[in-house]
């Protein structure tokens with residue numbers, strides 16, 4: 261023992277006398293000085309958790325980043341600074357801060373960062389979702405407002421919505437014949453896929469109604485793309501945060517994105533070719549028709565074929581998963597809360613009765629149904645993080661310095677689920693949207709399921725109309741119950757993080773008809 265101590269002390273004495281000791285001490289001292297100097301003279305950054313060398317705060321995100329960040333806000337407040345690998349990031353988690361970046365400083369925060377998905381999948385950001393602020397962004401946004409999501413165009417697709425919803429109800433009732441439960445998740449996905457693809461491409465590509473499936477357009481491959489894309493885009497792509505690792509393509513995300521883009525390209529090339537060879541009757545144009553015939557803008561800009569393809573990728577991927585989730589959560593909440601389901605159905609019976617189908621024109625007279633959907637967009641929150649943004653210039657928020665090029669995460673989930681902004685946030689309570697004494701005002705930024713500012717979701721009106729029409733018809737046409745042995749509390753409301761919050765388990769229901777038989781017969785729904 262004594263010998264060992266002698267040996268160690270001897271080694272230490274050797275080191276003490278060596279150059280390495282002096283070099284090491286000098287390096288540590290210099291580092292401390294640099295850090296101290298930067299703290300004194302550098303920007304005054306918002307508070308945030310300790311960042312590890314190289315990886316920074318990536319471990320703080322965990323597997324459920326929306327919840328991890330909400331928990332961190334309890335310690336660091338609603339404006340937090342984090343270093344995600346090499347990416348300086350601020351996280352916003354209160355209505356006040358959301359209003360600051362989405363309204364007051366919208367001109368600074370409306371751009372999108374360059375990410376691997378934007379670069380690889382969207383042909384170097386030739387789409388709207390990933391476009392930085394600039395001429396292309398303006399042209400595509402204008403196209404949304406003036407040509408694609410106009411009230412007239414949304415109205416034009418009313419028949420499509422009706423057809424898709426009727427097919428869903430028919431399939432559900434058929435599957436539930438004899439009191440059997442049906443799993444609704446895939447059926448919902450198919451319905452939304454068909455609705456969006458009819459609006460965009462003029463055809464449905466999913467097997468709800470097999471005669472509509474067009475094998476010549478790689479339909480089968482096409483409907484796998486959104487699912488795979490959502491998995492990649494909703495996860496962490498290592499090269500985005502640690503660029504020196506990008507050549508390794510850990511997890512193979514970049515390779516998969518390239519394959520998906522090529523598959524989508526084959527599909528879109530054939531769709532565009534087909535559309536170029538036809539002249540649709542006025543009032544029957546789909547989005548591809550509209551995009552191919554757009555006149556040049558004031559500066560003579562016209563969309564290139566790559567831009568049209570990227571934009572269609574956006575609309576396909578941005579529309580399907582979000583709307584599916586947007587219908588799924590209200591339905592799940594109504595299965596967990598039969599008392600609210602009963603109230604929605606009572607409202608439908610009073611306003612519409614049982615001798616005809618509910619129509620879109622009835623929706624303004626169905627406030628309880630609409631409040632239920634709003635509440636289900638709040639808890640959990642279909643899109644937990646708004647799409648990422650980046651500051652175009654250095655700015656100040658709440659007295660802190662935010663450097664140019666800082667990444668912005670707006671945690672909509674946290675804003676919707678914090679007890680600071682909502683009374684009993686975990687409680688599913690549609691009435692909070694109907695309280696005249698305490699209205700939820702749009703300009704308070706307390707409720708932002710579709711984002712805000714100039715990047716706000718362009719599909720909001722169209723998606724809301726579809727979700728409302730869908731649930732109105734479903735709950736009007738069908739009584740819903742749970743499989744035998746299940747009680748409402750057994751319905752699992754677990755969700756996993758991604759571009760959208762996906763349910764962790766399937767929803768199974770038993771549907772039975774509740775209107776007079778003639779109504780189903782007239783609507784072509786076989787019982």
Ligand code: HEM
Nearest residue numbers: 389578579582583586643646647710711712715717719723
């Ligand atoms: C319930 C359904 C939907 C929800 C909850 C939703 C939510 C959102 C959110 C949160 C954003 C980001 C906004 C921001 O950064 O401030 C967004 C952007 C976007 N959404 Fe939606 N969305 C839905 C349906 C749709 C549909 C049906 C389409 C098109 C067919 C669509 C197309 C887009 C596009 C293109 C953007 C990017 C806009 C931009 O960056 O300028 N969305 N959506």
